[in-house]
Every structure is written in C-alpha cells, then in structure tokens.
Amino acid sequence: MYQYWLPDSNNMRVNHTAAVNSVVIIGPNGSGKSKLGAWIEQQDYEKVHRISAQRDINFSERIPLKSFAEAEDIVIYSRPGAKERKRARWDWGTSYTTKLLSDFDDVLAALIAQVSLENQHFIDECKKADSNKSERPPVPKTAQDKLINIWDSVFPQRKIEYEDAAFYAIPTNSSNRYSATQMSDGERSVLYLAAQVLCAPQAKILIMDEPEVHLHPSLMGRLWGSLERARPDCLFIYITHDVNFASTHQSSDTIWVKSFDGTKWDLESLPDSDLPKELLIDLLGNRKEVLFVEGAEGSYDKRIYSVLFPNYYIVPSGGCEQVINNVKAYNRTRSLHAIKARGIIDRDFKTDKQLCAYENSDVYTLQVAEVENLFLTKEVVEILAKRFAVNQEEVFDNIKHYVFERFEKQLAKQTSGALVAGVKEALSGISISDNDQLTSDSIAASINIEATEANVRNRYQEAISGHNYNAVLSLFNDKSIATSVGHFFGIDNRIYIERVICLLEGELKDELSKALAPYITLCPNNQFDTQAKRSATY
Known part of the structure; x- marks a missing residue:
C-alpha cells in the first residue's frame, strides 16, 4: 500500500492509501490543480518530489558532470546542501506553480553519477568475491540500462546512447548518430522525465504536473507505464486535465477537483459507476444537463442535437443500446444526481410498448x-x-x-x-419460474x-x-x-x-x-x- 494525503474542507491534512503506485488528480484548467500539488509537497518536503508543468527541456550537448550527492541535491533541493531549505527550489515560496525548472543538465548529471556509483559498487563486489574466492555477483541493471529499456519501449524507431558526457540519438537501420539535443520536443521530454524518475531517491512521492506536456497521446501510456514499473517503490501522483490520460489508469485512485476558491479545494474521489471511466471523467466537470445520442463525434446526430439543444451537453454514444445503458448508469451515479441525463435514439423498428418503457427511463425516440x-x-x-x-x-x-x-x-x-x-x-x-419447463x-x-x-x-x-x-x-x-x-x-x-x-x-x-x-x-x-x-x- 502507498500513503499520500489530501486537504479536507478546512485544508487539514487527511491521509489516504493507494493500492497501486499511481494516483490521478484531474480537473479543468483553472481549478487549482497545480496549487493542490504544491500543497501536497508542502506537507512533507522530504517525502515529496514535485516536477512542475513549467519545465525547460533544453540541455547541453556535453553534460557538466558532478558527484552524485551534489547533483541529487540540485535536482531535489535546487542547490547543494539545501536539504533543510527546500523552499529555495520554488524561490522561497513565491513561485510554487510558476517557476520554470531549468534543471535538465543537473538531472542528466545525477543519472550519470548514479550509473557511476552503481558500476563502482559492482566492481567492488567483484573484487570482494575474488578475494574470498567466491562467485562474482551477476551484472546489475544500471539506471542507464533502465533508461534505454524505457526509451526503446516508447521510441522503437530511434535508439539512444550515452558516451563521454553526451547523449546521442540513432535512427533505426542507420549508423549516423547525432546529438540528443537536436531531438524533438517529445523525445527530449521523455529523456527528461525518465531521468527524473530514475534518479529520484527511494520511496518518494513523485508529483507529475501535466504529464502530457510535449507528449503525443499515443506515447503516454507506454512512457508512464514503463516508469511506474521501473520505480515500484515510488508513488506517482499525476495532475492533469487530460481525460484520455486519466482513463488509461483504470486501477488508480482518481481525484476530481470540483472547485477551488483560491484557498480551499472541493475534492471528490471518482465515484463508482457503470459508465466507462473516460466518459465519467469527461462528464464530471460538466454543469449542463446531459443528452446521450447515437452516433460518434462529428456524426449527424451530434451536429443536429447540438444545435437543437444548446443547453445540453451532447454525448455521442454509438448505438441505441449504449445510449440507453449510459442514461441509466449516469442517473444511478450518486455524485451526478444534481444533473439530469436523457437520451434520444432512432425509432427504428421499436414497438409502442418499447417506446413507453424507454420514456420511463428518460430515453426518447425520434418521430x-x-x-x-x-x-x-x-x-x-x-x-x-x-x-x-x-x-x-x-x-x-x-x-x-x-x-x-x-x-x-x-x-x-x-x-x-x-x-x-x-x-x-x-x-x-417471458418470465421463468422454478417450476416452468418451457418448450x-x-x-x-x-x-x-x-x-x-x-x-x-x-x-x-x-x-x-x-x-x-x-x-x-x-x-x-x-x-x-x-x-x-x-x-x-x-x-x-x-x-x-x-x-x-x-x-x-x-x-x-x-x-x-x-x-x-x-x-x-x-x-x-x-x-x-x-x-x-x-x-x-x-
């Protein structure tokens, strides 16, 4: 189990447990999500490492090397020897959510220094085994090996390698390498985030503000799934407004930021519902009555009903049965009871009896x-x-x-x-009782x-x-x-x-x-x- 905390209605810390090592905090832009991430960090600076949404993904062609202790201090605390004054990372509290993190060089330096420590530890163990005439230990996977494995899972078409304080990119089926500083924004973002996670101290809570920044949606699941598996000792708290990203974390606690008055948050756990998680998250921030319709995005149904019912939030749901199921599931979800849901379906071959039954469930048919x-x-x-x-x-x-x-x-x-x-x-x-034998x-x-x-x-x-x-x-x-x-x-x-x-x-x-x-x-x-x-x- 993983421990984390959230504020109650009086901004008092309330501890929570998570069964898996990820929690998703979701809400619309301007709902105070980033400030909530800063609040969580402020409750325990030593336990929490927060990566701001404001991050510079440029780095030097040659990484200025440092000792691991120095590089780690800079990444975690913003300066060497500042463990007692972590607020310096956020300009002493004046820019908790607005400061641009320009620590890419330091993050890579920490990763490189960590690899050096891991290699040195392995050499020492081998020497010790040789002196004791015992079997040498197996070659361990270093942080660099893990980085390359994660990279390969996200970008199989391009390799990355490290040599002499520099990272290089190599297109598949080519021997021509070039400086990783020339990679795309998405590729550099993956390198930055992976390095941040891999060099983080043990058992940290890692808060990722806007994990989707610079990343194509198709990469999101592969990247964060790989990083969560690489660091099972850490709890990942994602702060996002991306419904698609949130829906990929089916087993995670999902916290909905309903509102923020500048001081206090109104938070609610994602309610149990028969609605698909992606759809439920999408509807949580909605303040209109909901109208489920047939078809898909861009279909005739969506376009027509959007014009005819401008005061409704129109949700295309595919076929007739899915519309009916969505209306019932939505209206059964307690947290959404203040907002009514209805449905419109085609008449098709439905009988008058069926139409009456649908109306009783707030599903109506065309004429x-x-x-x-x-x-x-x-x-x-x-x-x-x-x-x-x-x-x-x-x-x-x-x-x-x-x-x-x-x-x-x-x-x-x-x-x-x-x-x-x-x-x-x-x-x-037709109903069947225990004594019925139908033929x-x-x-x-x-x-x-x-x-x-x-x-x-x-x-x-x-x-x-x-x-x-x-x-x-x-x-x-x-x-x-x-x-x-x-x-x-x-x-x-x-x-x-x-x-x-x-x-x-x-x-x-x-x-x-x-x-x-x-x-x-x-x-x-x-x-x-x-x-x-x-x-x-x-």
Whole structure:
C-alpha cells in the first residue's frame, strides 16, 4: 500500500492509501490543480518530489558532470546542501506553480553519477568475491540500462546512447548518430522525465504536473507505464486535465477537483459507476444537463442535437443500446444526481410498448425511423426548396412519391424487420419460474407470432393505403434515401445532407430548428406537437 494525503474542507491534512503506485488528480484548467500539488509537497518536503508543468527541456550537448550527492541535491533541493531549505527550489515560496525548472543538465548529471556509483559498487563486489574466492555477483541493471529499456519501449524507431558526457540519438537501420539535443520536443521530454524518475531517491512521492506536456497521446501510456514499473517503490501522483490520460489508469485512485476558491479545494474521489471511466471523467466537470445520442463525434446526430439543444451537453454514444445503458448508469451515479441525463435514439423498428418503457427511463425516440429521415420531412423539404430556388410544392410531391415508391418496393423487408423486433420484445417479456419447463410450442403460444405479424402488416399497410407520409417516415428504415434526393433540389445527391446540416448550423438555424422541433423532443407528454400532426398525411 502507498500513503499520500489530501486537504479536507478546512485544508487539514487527511491521509489516504493507494493500492497501486499511481494516483490521478484531474480537473479543468483553472481549478487549482497545480496549487493542490504544491500543497501536497508542502506537507512533507522530504517525502515529496514535485516536477512542475513549467519545465525547460533544453540541455547541453556535453553534460557538466558532478558527484552524485551534489547533483541529487540540485535536482531535489535546487542547490547543494539545501536539504533543510527546500523552499529555495520554488524561490522561497513565491513561485510554487510558476517557476520554470531549468534543471535538465543537473538531472542528466545525477543519472550519470548514479550509473557511476552503481558500476563502482559492482566492481567492488567483484573484487570482494575474488578475494574470498567466491562467485562474482551477476551484472546489475544500471539506471542507464533502465533508461534505454524505457526509451526503446516508447521510441522503437530511434535508439539512444550515452558516451563521454553526451547523449546521442540513432535512427533505426542507420549508423549516423547525432546529438540528443537536436531531438524533438517529445523525445527530449521523455529523456527528461525518465531521468527524473530514475534518479529520484527511494520511496518518494513523485508529483507529475501535466504529464502530457510535449507528449503525443499515443506515447503516454507506454512512457508512464514503463516508469511506474521501473520505480515500484515510488508513488506517482499525476495532475492533469487530460481525460484520455486519466482513463488509461483504470486501477488508480482518481481525484476530481470540483472547485477551488483560491484557498480551499472541493475534492471528490471518482465515484463508482457503470459508465466507462473516460466518459465519467469527461462528464464530471460538466454543469449542463446531459443528452446521450447515437452516433460518434462529428456524426449527424451530434451536429443536429447540438444545435437543437444548446443547453445540453451532447454525448455521442454509438448505438441505441449504449445510449440507453449510459442514461441509466449516469442517473444511478450518486455524485451526478444534481444533473439530469436523457437520451434520444432512432425509432427504428421499436414497438409502442418499447417506446413507453424507454420514456420511463428518460430515453426518447425520434418521430422518424432514423435520423436521416429528418431531412425528408415536409417542413425541411419546403424550407430547402425555397433556399435552392425551386418550386416547393413540386419538390415535395416528387420526394414524397419517391419515398412511397421505395417504401412499397421494400415492404417485405421492412415488415420482416418489424416482425423480428416484435418477436424479440415478446421473448424478452417471458418470465421463468422454478417450476416452468418451457418448450418451443409453449414459447410460440406465449408470444402469438400470428397476432404480432398481423399487427405489423396492418400498420405498414395503413401507412400506404392512407397515404400517410409521416407514418411512412416513422416506419421506413433505409439510410440511403436521404442521400438520393439532392437532385430534386438541383444539387448533388451526395452533398444534400451536409448542406442541410450546414444551413442548420448557420444562416437557417432558427427556421430549420423550428421545422425539426415536432420530430425531436425531450418532453414525455408532448412527443409530437399535437395528435393531428402525428397523423398528418400531407
């Protein structure tokens, strides 16, 4: 177990234990995270070594060599012989979070001196073994060996080596080496951080402020995982606003900095939740109500709902089931109860019974089968026809005829999809008691496939025979329709949807938002403006 401490509401030190050697402190910019790191260090200067986010990653081509004791004092205390006055490292407390650390040469000097000590110890042990005529000890792994192993795990395409007070970089499959001072910012940052960790005294708490600085996200896990394994005696406390980095430490204590008033912090441990850790961390600092939607970042769903619901924090969640699961998990997470979460999903082939059940869990459905069908509604078509200077009535009639034609051609496929959904719903409702012994016949009898099929066919036939355009859009699952109507407006089919969304996000925002509102709502008692609109035939 590892010991660390945090302030309580009165800034009194409260001790904590960690099961693994890493703790993540996360919060938005300006939330007082760096000041919190400084507070932790101030409680025990000897136990804690803090590496500021303000760090100079330039170093000399030839490292000025020092004794290990001198170099270590400079790295840990800022000057030789200052162990009793560590505040000198931070200009006597005037720049705990703002001072630029310019100690790269000293860090490398400490690493080199440590390697010399390790090599000398090995030689002494070998001499002792020879004098006792006993077996020599195995060759140990020095700090330099560990540095090279860590480097290779992070940058397999480039080697690093040390010779005569200088570090060199060597591209893979090349013998041409060059000074490591000419490496990229990310490479020099890795060298600096690895050297800092490897030459730190035993059993320190190492506070890493903004561990992501200069590093590409793809390198983060490899670097810090390697360093944590190299120093199991040390506890790493990471101070970050990087959600992706925090989510890579699944087993670590995660501390959320909720707020800071300039003197005191409001801290909370990451709550238990069924939400993915990355998503939970991302949502912790949010102050808006949350709306989980289908799709991914940049999808139609995210872009449309971001415009229509500007007061919500929109979270794309992939498929329908994930939206439902996220809403339930979010609303079960106690620390987030002050903020409501809802979800919007496509109607697809869902039955009325399913839709009612979803509403009870704060998940609502579109009034069209798929989000793409929103671009086929009469209101949207007429606005765009006017925008593209074509006859509104003619364009809508043509699109309506085209949609009905496609729907009738696919009627067998569409009704089959709805029938499968109805049967799945019926199967999911079968309960089994200890005395039940279900058979295929009893299952078939309990779900009444014939009645389900008749209900499906009636709904689809009524939509066609009643010439109910809205009903067809609520039943028709075919994402390709909306990508094949652009020519009715005189534009390329492939750009139609993108043009609509751009206009929704831009100059026709108000007009299109109003047109779409009846088809997308988060009000359970007003899924459509009126029943008349819901059954409109147009």
